[in-house]
Amino acid sequence: VAAWCDRFTEECRRRGIRVTAQRTAVFRAVVQDPAHPTAETVHRRVLPHLGSMSLATVYRTLEFLVRTGLLHRVSTPQAISRFDAKVSPHHHLVCRSCGWMRDLEKADFDGVRLPRGRLAGFRAESLDVRVVGLCDACAQAPPAAGKRPSVIRKHLSRARRKDAPSKED
Amino acid sequence: VAAWCDRFTEECRRRGIRVTAQRTAVFRAVVQDPAHPTAETVHRRVLPHLGSMSLATVYRTLEFLVRTGLLHRVSTPQAISRFDAKVSPHHHLVCRSCGWMRDLEKADFDGVRLPRGRLAGFRAESLDVRVVGLCDACAQAPPAAGKRPSVIRKHLSRARRKDAPSKED
């Protein structure tokens, strides 16, 4: 973990990217969280280390790091961006209910190959296998009576989302 | 295509779901568009047929159809929801730049299996292979000088998004 952050600093220096406390903190927050945090989760995690950091800067920094290739943006069924510090090829487990994610090793799907001939007119760059389902917590959670867990966004109020998506620390 | 709509009507009747012009139109719009339209694209496509339909109803209807299992919601790198009328297992091609999507047959990745033992504490339900890259149009598009195509949302202004994401009819 610390190694990643060192490599991060190196990489930035090498590219002439300024190394600020905020950038380092954001990068570390993503590295530390295997659940692939949202911008808001990153913000919350970064605050204790920096005293203060605006959410806007978190967004700007995440965006910046994605653009420079130091982070990846991953999409979830909730249509809320999450971020991944592992930029080498790998796959994902994703909870369709809360958006929680976890990495799967590339080796878990080593046999998967691009289907030749199916990709006419498309420039394929990467292949991502996602296993979709329910995470532990959501599988246990009461099915909410008659309601099915499909109305996604509105149930993830700012307050609640603080807990679910990033269980581990 | 027409067959799908018939099956749609049947299925609704059987379940006691009211069949309205709007629902039929929304369903057909999704069926007809292999690029997996966004809510707004659906809205635009539905207008000529109905004379008028509010965007709010489009959202409500899409949400409803997803909840009843008649449509699937698919996530994109842009964090904007897109919809898919093919509810049987299959895979996707997705453009990382404009969000355009296309189906890949299940057969294209038939060898893919869930990695046993890797899924402890996770209730896997489905497996989705996504080939990420650049669609024809985005691959041709000028790289915008020094800018990389990563600042996603802001470049997809309402006006522009009308064109790109749903090329085919």
Add this chain to the structure above:
DNA sequence: GTCAGTGCAAATAATTTGCAGTCTT
């Protein structure tokens, strides 16, 4: 006739941005 379904406009929620001040190189 009844109640689900719809339109409209206002409310939310995630994300972006203008501007002025601060800090890295």
Add this chain to the structure above:
DNA sequence: AAGACTGCAAATTATTTGCACTGAC
């Protein structure tokens, strides 16, 4: 010192919702 980075608050954009009305069964 120069220009990149940040904070704050306001702006955007996608999506949802309250309420009154209409239409499907």
